[in-house]
Amino acid sequence: MIDAAKLRHVQREVGRRSGGRRRTWLAMLVTGAAAAAWVATAPDGSAASTRWLWTAVALYAVAMLRVPFVLFWRADAALLARLPIEGRPLWGAAQWATGELAAQALAASSLAALPLAVLAGPDAVAVLGRHAALAVALAFAAAALVPAVAVAAGALVVSGKADQLLAGLGGEVKAPPTAWLGVLPGLASAVAVLLAIDVGGWLRGGHAEVGDAVLLLAGMSAASVVAALLARAAADRVMPAMLRDVSALDRQQLATIELTAAPATLRALGRQLTPGARLLLDKHARLLARRHPMSAVLGAVAFAILAVSALASSHAAVLQVTTLAVTFAYAMVLRGRMAQPPVELPRLRDSLPLTPGDAQAAARTYVLWWWGWFALLPGALVLARTAQLWQVAPALAAGTLLLVLGGGGGRATAR
């Protein structure tokens, strides 16, 4: 009989021996220390608070986006799915793991908040208290709310309603139902992050918003706890089924079976390429969404942040430029992935009459297509509504230009 404690023990041992747990803690603490230095050099307390807020948002966004990988898209999914293990222990062990994700972000954001005490002078306790309240609320969201939403997404998939929803969307949306396991938690993370940004004024001492901010943070924490309790009841049914589906997708439906052809917009772009580059672009289209589901999740989150912020405010340039910067950084990562096995299978590619130029053109086109949907499209809405055009437009133009001019994606071909 496997209980949550046994599962947790195995997970900790695997994390300890692989060094992954130590590396993650170290990376978070180094990030926290670097952020503390950035916060400490702010010209005044208000600017320092803003810098801390962006740091915290980034740290918790990363923690929240890792939640589906801790719950479902995990290395031992295939093994756990084959064994007679109940959903409750799986959920219990996952709660420990998501709790650790939140603890890492909390530790790093606490470290980054230390200079605020110096900058705030006599108000140090009140200032630190407000920042701590936001950090704890985000920690609750990362540890409990987002995992609960992931389980709700799992319940949607198990019930078969995910299939109906996907069928209803039609058009270019072609993804396995398990894509919901990433998409819904991604949207919940985006909502939590936007709410955190909304209380930024209160962090800096905006007295008029005290009631609203406290209510918002308390509500977010309470909702997280309630959601986790509700998810516990559903976990028994959902967790084993989701581990089974995720591992089935990896083992049984890989590449040769669940292939989706390039969407019409990508095919149109492909027609401008050489035949060799078109061939590789087609392969990217068939494999990348499957191999890197985070590209769809992160893209959707970026789209949502840009679109919602554009509609909500004409003065959200910092958030919008930050989102564009993160989206651009991921686009570069995505391009790099195209040169790595098993996606590219460099040896096979080297044995075919394809040039490094073909590989670069295919990678560049795919990434530009992705950027077009998730940055340029909502970016156009931002440009139409922002009062800070001189901040957003250069960021959007620079990102696009760098992606058009940039190389990469073909390195593995050149021997």
Place this chain on the structure above:
Amino acid sequence: MAASVCEVRNLTVQYGKRVAVDGLELDLHAGDVTLLLGPNGAGKSTALSAISGALVPTSGTIRIAGCDLATDPLRAKAKLGFADQPPALYEFLTVVEHLEFVAAARSAERGEVDRVMTRLQLTGIAQRPCRELSYGMRQRVGLAAALVGDVALVLLDETLNGLDPYAARSARGAVEEVAARGAAVLMSTHLLGGAERMCQRAIIMDGGRVVADKSGEELATLVAGGAGALEELYVSVVPDRGPT
């Protein structure tokens, strides 16, 4: 005839428009070793995955030791050992730790781990992390994990591939032993040489369907005909059409 351990009724697995397994009907009996043969893409691995509960079939029912896999998966899986391809192992645990985890999941006694490790000659690598194992050793650990505990049904997906002659002989012995203890074994393989001597039944699949099913005297006569008799049967029912 021995009791039926696994009942598969009208099992169909479809990937999009492609039918991988088409209306499979199967009864596996206690003590029998059944070979599942067929060309690449015949649906063997898909059928094994569906019977193991690792894959949800499009339609059909599967009962293992009297438990419906769809409605009572925990009890069904407790009676089931599955070694798939490649075996799912905890890479950073040692061999013995991995097998103890599997044994705990099946509520098996600690002595069960020692038994299978001895039977499959794994005691020498018990303290080695799974990530350091060669292909053949991983196959043996995967087989050990499938055999540990009080399993009534053992599913092996090309588990005997990649084993050296001694390891293959030891693995065949372990499979015969678990069958002698009353388990039903369903084993897919392309290595007919050693396997045909240990089986009580041979099923050949092609295009997701069963195209031949030989057992009892019919199979005994066939195998007595000499080495390669099963291969002749295979060639006679499966046309050579290349990869499909």
